[in-house]
Amino acid sequence: MKLLEKSQIRSWDLDTIDHQNISSFDLMLRAASVFSNWFQSLFFDKTRTIHVFCGMGNNGGDGFCIASLLAKAGYEVNVYLFQFNNRFSDDNLSRQKEVESFDKFEKFTPFPLEQKDLIIDALLGSGINGPLKGEYLKLVSWLNALPNKIISIDIPSGMDPDQPTSGSFVHADHVLSFEIPKISFFLNENSDYIKNWDYRSIHLNPGFVEDLKVMNYLIDYDLVKSILRQRKATENKKDFGFAQFCGGSPGMLGSVILASKAAMRCGLGRLAVSTPSIYHSSLFSSCPEAMAQADLPKNVSNLVDFQLVNEHVDAIAIGPGLSSAKESVRYIDEFLKANKKPAVLDADALNIISRNKWQPRIGAYSIISPHKEEFERLFGTCDSHYSRIQKQIEKSKELNIFIILKGAHTTISSPDGSCYYNNTGNVGMGTAGSGDVLTGMLLSFLAQGYTPLETCILAVYLHGSAGDSAAFKYGNIALIASDIIEFIPSVIKNINGK
Numbered sequence: 001m002k003l004l005e006k007s008q009i010r011s012w013d014l015d016t017i018d019h020q021n022i023s024s025f026d027l028m029l030r031a032a033s034v035f036s037n038w039f040q041s042l043f044f045d046k047t048r049t050i051h052v053f054c055g056m057g058n059n060g061g062d063g064f065c066i067a068s069l070l071a072k073a074g075y076e077v078n079v080y081l082f083q084f085n086n087r088f089s090d091d092n093l094s095r096q097k098e099v100e101s102f103d104k105f106e107k108f109t110p111f112p113l114e115q116k117d118l119i120i121d122a123l124l125g126s127g128i129n130g131p132l133k134g135e136y137l138k139l140v141s142w143l144n145a146l147p148n149k150i151i152s153i154d155i156p157s158g159m160d161p162d163q164p165t166s167g168s169f170v171h172a173d174h175v176l177s178f179e180i181p182k183i184s185f186f187l188n189e190n191s192d193y194i195k196n197w198d199y200r201s202i203h204l205n206p207g208f209v210e211d212l213k214v215m216n217y218l219i220d221y222d223l224v225k226s227i228l229r230q231r232k233a234t235e236n237k238k239d240f241g242f243a244q245f246c247g248g249s250p251g252m253l254g255s256v257i258l259a260s261k262a263a264m265r266c267g268l269g270r271l272a273v274s275t276p277s278i279y280h281s282s283l284f285s286s287c288p289e290a291m292a293q294a295d296l297p298k299n300v301s302n303l304v305d306f307q308l309v310n311e312h313v314d315a316i317a318i319g320p321g322l323s324s325a326k327e328s329v330r331y332i333d334e335f336l337k338a339n340k341k342p343a344v345l346d347a348d349a350l351n352i353i354s355r356n357k358w359q360p361r362i363g364a365y366s367i368i369s370p371h372k373e374e375f376e377r378l379f380g381t382c383d384s385h386y387s388r389i390q391k392q393i394e395k396s397k398e399l400n401i402f403i404i405l406k407g408a409h410t411t412i413s414s415p416d417g418s419c420y421y422n423n424t425g426n427v428g429m430g431t432a433g434s435g436d437v438l439t440g441m442l443l444s445f446l447a448q449g450y451t452p453l454e455t456c457i458l459a460v461y462l463h464g465s466a467g468d469s470a471a472f473k474y475g476n477i478a479l480i481a482s483d484i485i486e487f488i489p490s491v492i493k494n495i496n497g498k
């Protein structure tokens with residue numbers, strides 16, 4: 001799904017008005033009906049009074065329209081207009097006539113509300129053009145200190161839709177965004193202040209976005225379904241890729257087993273694992289589907305010899321559990337020099353690269369999957385999640401690589417400057433081995449012939465979905481990396497139907 005910036009959303013509204021021959025007044029009614037239906041499915045208890053706080057733009061207009069619809073549906077509704085200047089939108093003025101009465105504030109003064117009552121926030125929408133000041137600031141600070149549940153229309157009032165907000169905004173319990181989520185919902189800076197968000201279509205003209213060039217995308221079910229291939233009955237294991245996983249060192253076998261199992265569960269045809277030979281029997285007992293390769297790094301004199309063993313390998317993943325011992329450094333050096341295969345680099349491979357400043361040597365179109373600390377070791381510290389994402393995009397372009405920045409909202413950046421936001425996964429996945437599972441999944445899809453971008457999208461989304469299913473069963477405290485692997489089959493089957 002394409003994610004639009006606020007100026008593009010405004011153009012989409014105008015294009016819809018033009019193409020569908022609908023007035024902005026009627027488009028507002030459409031949006032209000034969508035919100036009102038969503039609201040009623042969530043808050044069906046009509047004994048709580050609903051207080052609708054309206055501003056002066058179209059978001060406030062939505063508020064008046066929604067207040068009228070909810071009153072008609074049998075809710076007890078109070079409406080307040082905060083008129084802190086004289087700049088009403090036309091549709092706002094027209095919609096004011098639809099509610100029987102409302103209280104008007106030209107200056108904000110606090111007033112009592114019952115704790116169980118609900119607040120609908122329709123003060124400001126996507127038309128925000130700077131930080132809140134004066135009366136708005138007083139009002140929003142008061143709202144944020146109340147114990148009442150706040151439900152925001154389109155976006156929490158005061159929040160910038162595209163980037164971190166420089167100032168205060170409404171801390172919402174629920175937000176219903178129109179048509180698509182806002183980019184800023186995915187920033188860690190905002191995560192603590194939007195408890196739940198959702199989006200519903202208001203049937204804006206689909207033709208407008210089809211042709212629109214955007215740089216930001218949300219990875220959603222439809223995108224993943226469109227990428228994941230169906231198998232032909234006549235295909236065999238040779239059609240599903242031959243992958244090589246290089247990792248593990250004394251005391252670090254777990255990552256190898258987790259990555260191997262995850263790779264096989266994502267449909268890989270054949271897997272060769274290069275890990276110290278003392279671990280081969282343990283590997284076979286945990287993942288008998290894998291083949292073991294020569295010792296690594298001890299018996300490997302150079303990568304070319306090593307690759308001759310795997311002359312038909314389709315993709316390589318390197319790094320997890322490798323340690324940063326001298327032999328591993330030499331091995332990564334050789335790998336960067338000689339590798340021509342599609343590659344995934346993670347964990348100790350990234351640590352070795354950052355320590356030796358070998359970032360420019362990473363092969364074109366490789367995938368790297370750092371978490372925040374690994375990312376900052378590679379590319380320097382950043383003062384916010386937003387600035388880290390900006391640097392991620394810049395480095396993808398500069399180094400011609402795909403970067404997966406792992407976190408609460410994992411982002412994938414591509415050499416063309418585009419950025420994909422993921423919305424699956426949960427806090428329980430911050431556990432040892434979770435990243436190794438992702439590396440195995442990446443390796444699997446890459447070896448199966450998916451492009452690096454498709455590989456990143458599939459692996460990141462499915463990893464998060466499997467983690468969500470695991471958290472549903474075990475809870476996000478008890479969840480361990482093996483649980484994620486347990487649910488890979490069902491999430492793939494749910495999407496692919498097979």
Ligand SMILES: NC(=O)C1=CN([C@@H]2O[C@H](COP(=O)(O)OP(=O)(O)OC[C@H]3O[C@@H](n4cnc5c(N)ncnc54)[C@H](O)[C@@H]3O)[C@@H](O)[C@H]2O)[C@@H](O)CC1
Nearest residue numbers: 013028031057058059124125126127128129130131132154
């Ligand atoms: N345009 C359309 O056709 C539709 C718009 N809809 C609603 O309209 C909203 C956007 O409407 P508007 O563009 O009127 O935007 P707002 O409702 O956000 O109002 C913007 C106005 O608020 C004032 N303002 C901006 N920043 C401020 C600040 N920091 N402090 C104080 N005042 C500030 C300015 O006067 C600006 O014109 C959406 O969020 C959505 O709720 C929906 O009704 C769907 C259809």
Ligand SMILES: [K+]
Nearest residue numbers: 121124155157
């Ligand atoms: K709002």
